[in-house]
Amino acid sequence: MDMMKVAATEKPSLSSPSALASTIKFIQIPKSETFLQPTLEQTRQTHALMVKTHFNGTKFSPSAQFNFLITSYTKNSQPHSALDIYTYLRRMDYEVDNFMVPAVLKACSFVSNTQLGKEIHGFAVKNGLTEDVFVSNALIQMYSECDSVVSARLLFDNMYERDAVSWSTMIRCYVRSNLYMEALEMIRKMQILQIRLSEVAMINMITLFADLMDVEMGKAMHAYVTRNLEKMSFQLTTAFIHMYAKSGNLASARLLFNGLNQKTVVSWTAMIAGYIHCNKLEEGMKLFARMIEERIKPNEITLLCLVVECGFVGALELGKQLHVYILRNGICLSLALATALVDMYGKCGEIRNARAVFDSVKDKDVMIWSAMIAAYAQTHCIDRAFDLFVKMRENGVRPNQVTMTTMLSLCAETGALDMGKWVHTVIDRQAVEMDTILKTALLEMYAKCGDIDGAWKLFREVKDRDIGMWNTMMAGLGMHGCGKEALELFSEMEREGVRPNDITFIGLLNACSHAGLVEEGKLIFEKMVHAFALVPKIEHYGCMVDLLGRAGLLDEAYGIIKSLPIRANSIIWSALLAACKLHHNTVLGEMAARQLVYLEPQNCGYNVSISNIYAVANRWNDVAEVRKAMKNKGMRKEPGLSCIEVNGYVHEFIMGDKAHPEIEKINDMVSEMGNKLKEAGYMADTSAVLRNINEEEKETALNYHSEKLAIAFGLISTAPGTPIQIYVIESAFTTSETEPVLVEITGSTPVVIIGSAVDYLPSSFICYLPEITA
Numbered sequence: 092m093d094m095m096k097v098a099a100t101e102k103p104s105l106s107s108p109s110a111l112a113s114t115i116k117f118i119q120i121p122k123s124e125t126f127l128q129p130t131l132e133q134t135r136q137t138h139a140l141m142v143k144t145h146f147n148g149t150k151f152s153p154s155a156q157f158n159f160l161i162t163s164y165t166k167n168s169q170p171h172s173a174l175d176i177y178t179y180l181r182r183m184d185y186e187v188d189n190f191m192v193p194a195v196l197k198a199c200s201f202v203s204n205t206q207l208g209k210e211i212h213g214f215a216v217k218n219g220l221t222e223d224v225f226v227s228n229a230l231i232q233m234y235s236e237c238d239s240v241v242s243a244r245l246l247f248d249n250m251y252e253r254d255a256v257s258w259s260t261m262i263r264c265y266v267r268s269n270l271y272m273e274a275l276e277m278i279r280k281m282q283i284l285q286i287r288l289s290e291v292a293m294i295n296m297i298t299l300f301a302d303l304m305d306v307e308m309g310k311a312m313h314a315y316v317t318r319n320l321e322k323m324s325f326q327l328t329t330a331f332i333h334m335y336a337k338s339g340n341l342a343s344a345r346l347l348f349n350g351l352n353q354k355t356v357v358s359w360t361a362m363i364a365g366y367i368h369c370n371k372l373e374e375g376m377k378l379f380a381r382m383i384e385e386r387i388k389p390n391e392i393t394l395l396c397l398v399v400e401c402g403f404v405g406a407l408e409l410g411k412q413l414h415v416y417i418l419r420n421g422i423c424l425s426l427a428l429a430t431a432l433v434d435m436y437g438k439c440g441e442i443r444n445a446r447a448v449f450d451s452v453k454d455k456d457v458m459i460w461s462a463m464i465a466a467y468a469q470t471h472c473i474d475r476a477f478d479l480f481v482k483m484r485e486n487g488v489r490p491n492q493v494t495m496t497t498m499l500s501l502c503a504e505t506g507a508l509d510m511g512k513w514v515h516t517v518i519d520r521q522a523v524e525m526d527t528i529l530k531t532a533l534l535e536m537y538a539k540c541g542d543i544d545g546a547w548k549l550f551r552e553v554k555d556r557d558i559g560m561w562n563t564m565m566a567g568l569g570m571h572g573c574g575k576e577a578l579e580l581f582s583e584m585e586r587e588g589v590r591p592n593d594i595t596f597i598g599l600l601n602a603c604s605h606a607g608l609v610e611e612g613k614l615i616f617e618k619m620v621h622a623f624a625l626v627p628k629i630e631h632y633g634c635m636v637d638l639l640g641r642a643g644l645l646d647e648a649y650g651i652i653k654s655l656p657i658r659a660n661s662i663i664w665s666a667l668l669a670a671c672k673l674h675h676n677t678v679l680g681e682m683a684a685r686q687l688v689y690l691e692p693q694n695c696g697y698n699v700s701i702s703n704i705y706a707v708a709n710r711w712n713d714v715a716e717v718r719k720a721m722k723n724k725g726m727r728k729e730p731g732l733s734c735i736e737v738n739g740y741v742h743e744f745i746m747g748d749k750a751h752p753e754i755e756k757i758n759d760m761v762s763e764m765g766n767k768l769k770e771a772g773y774m775a776d777t778s779a780v781l782r783n784i785n786e787e788e789k790e791t792a793l794n795y796h797s798e799k800l801a802i803a804f805g806l807i808s809t810a811p812g813t814p815i816q817i818y819v820i821e822s823a824f825t826t827s828e829t830e831p832v833l834v835e836i837t838g839s840t841p842v843v844i845i846g847s848a849v850d851y852l853p854s855s856f857i858c859y860l861p862e863i864t865a
Contacts, residue, residue, distance in 0.1 A: 128163070128167075134167055137160070138160055141160070154188060154190070157176060158190055160173070160176055161177065161194040162197075168201070168426070170198035170199075173198035174198050174199070177191075181214075187214070189223045189225065189226050192211060192214075192215055192220055192226050192229065193225060196211060196233040199211065199233050200232065200233050200236035202456065203236070203238070203457055205234075205239050205242075205524060208237060208239075211233075212230055212246075224250070224256075224257065227250050227257065228254075231243045232264075235268075238267075238268060238526065240264060240526055241526060241527075244261065255288065255289035255291070255292050258286060259289060259292035260295075261277055262274050262296065263295045265277065268526070269528075270557075271299065271302065271303050274299050278296060278299075290326065290327065293312070293327060293330075294327065296312060297309065297330040297331060297333075297334050298333070298334070300338075301330075301334035301337040301338065304337060306335065325355070325358070328350075331344075332344045332358060332365065333365065335347070336366070336368060337365060337368055339369055344365050348361075355387075356382075356387055356388070356389065356392075356393055359389075360389070360397070363375050363393075364396045364400045367400040367404060367406060368404065376409065376412075391423075394416075395428050395431050398410060398428070398435050399431050401435050402436075402437075403438075405439050406439075407441060410439065414432060424448075424451070426454070426455075426456055426458075427458075430459040433445045433448050433459060434466070437462065437463070437466025437469050438469060440470055442467065445466040455486075455488065456488070457489065457490065457493075460479070461490075461497060464476050464483070464494060464497055464498065468498075468504075471504075471505070474741065477498075480498060484517075490521060490523060492523060492529045495514060495518050495523055495529055496529055498514045499511060499514055499529075499532040499535070500535075502514060502540065503532075503536040504539075505734055505736075505741055506540050507736045508537075508736065510736065510741075511540055514536075515533060515536075527556075527557050527560065528559075531563050534546050534549050534550055534560060537567075538564070538571070539570070543568065543573070547564070556589075558590070558592055561580070561591075562592075562594050564580060565577045565580050565581060565595065565599060565602060566597075566598035566601065568580065568602060569598055569601045569603075569604075569605055569606070570601075570602075573602070573606070574605060574607075574611070578611060581595070590623070592625075593628055593631070596615060596631060597630050597631060599615050600638060601634055601637075604634060607641065609639065609642045612635070612638045613635075616631065629657060629660055629662060629663065630662060632651060632652075632655055632657075632659075632663060633663050633666050634666075635648075636651055636667055639651070639670075640669065640671075645667070645676050649667065652667065659686070661687055661694075661697075664683045664687045664690070665687065667679065667683040668684055668687065668700055671683060671704075672700070675707065677708050680704045681701065681705075684697060684700045685701065693724075698720070698721050702721075733800070733801040735802075735805050737804070737808045737809065744797045744800040744801045744804070746800075751800075751804070753807065753808075757803045757804050758803075760806055760807050764802070764806075
């Protein structure tokens, strides 16, 4: 590439070599705090003049001039221009020194170009530049910002020399990737090696405690800083404000904020974001208004932080107000800010606004594409998400780990195994770096989509398993009813020295519950408390209630609820209610349902549950009263919804569906399925239809529920013997109503039922239907 093509086309205003020299001197060697970063226009003008004078119009070396251009383009959000210069220099066999490499790596970070970053790493190793700790630190930072944690740690471990910046950069790398335990381990090693903490390291540690919302560790760090520093810097104070606010300790955050002699936009941002994070929206907006009154103008980082927090708490109206503020004040909508707005609207379910912002951006990077795909995923628009993913690839944008993790999570949630396998193929073909998070997402997709063998094979292939991957595999086995296998895997994990956490035991207790391993579940609970000193959370007690309830030990389950050290929430009462429905215990069931209605009066499902309990007892007057009350409150039960993936497309069915284009053939298959079932001796259990109608109407209701329609469509749309996978998003019936269709008949067509709405089968249940041809 000719350097004239890299340079801007504008006529330079720096008309002489002396002007160029003074400009570079001002920019590169600032002698006061009035130093200003050149604008993009100034950078382009300087670049054009450098080309015109063949880089000889100043006493600064060509290398220093190139370094200035690369740095300035990167700081002005033009990393591609910076990388073009580097590419030109390499092609011309120009010397690239240890001052230039960090600047180029920063540009790689901006565009998440891991491949080029690795090429630069190889170049640095070949030329002995990695012996410079400054270069190695820049490489770690690049890998961190490109989400390549494994590469960053490998480099860190092989460094000739490490300084405090090396350690703090590695800690920040782990924090960015949500690998908090690994970050804490780095801090422990620093203490053992007695490495003196730099201010940057302290700030990174405070950020870690903020992300963990560990206010006690944060307080200990605050005490350490107070003891070891004569005066706490503004940057440290702001970091503590952020940590206290994010941990919910707004009083301490505000005390530090009020104690600042001179508040900058950074401190205002930290405090306002803290209020929004804690859902104190009114106080946050009041402080925002006060900041503007005091003539502190919010910058892009301020708005970015506030928009992100709005997405976190689902504060749609506040997010819209911030968007309006950006537009009315003519603030440039940078790529980062546009991505944050897309993400915020997506998390708040405002898909149209998210797409409008997305479409307004011309030069889209992988992050904004990923944010828009995630927005579709969060609103269960699976087809739109996949269409956008395909369009992203057609536009030459290479997906990263975030994109692929989002796609796999979407496949897992909708049971789209074929699509998940296709995504897996794309990962392999695009050579997307497989970090632990992405491997775990792949494993979870296979497990949730019914392919437990595929999940197991993937698990065995991975060597660097973290606790998250072990937990996912155990949960997957439990989801498939493989309780004993999950317990065996737990024993293997113990032998390998991996310490379990609270999520491990939630997965194990669920596995025992689905497999009916009552005694084993009790032992696991005891082991968690006594062997690993973990304090049971409400989720663990919910699992125990579920375990005992499934086994019919309802009095024992209720005994646990009565002896709880904390107040029972909807998780606990829901588990008891489901058990009561299964074992027809009207008394306990009514009590559980009333507790749920009291805790969440606007939850339609709980009102329906109490109505169903009355229906089972033939208390139709009480049923009518509950339904009347629901109607007066504007509550409406959504119909059951089941999905099936056929040839890469997801088809949805609701009870009594008549909208599907193949509905006539589906209904014919439903009739044929009914005949086959009757021939096998199955009689419909109409007692499960909790409505005051005659027997014939009850049979009709059972025949056309969403799961049966989905199975029928699968049978007419696939070859004989092809596995049929149904994903139940919301079931209009309890499992006892659908179970006979799935369990009592055996044959050669496997059917997989997946979804939380299937109460008392494993979350992924495999059965067989007789061979029926369309």
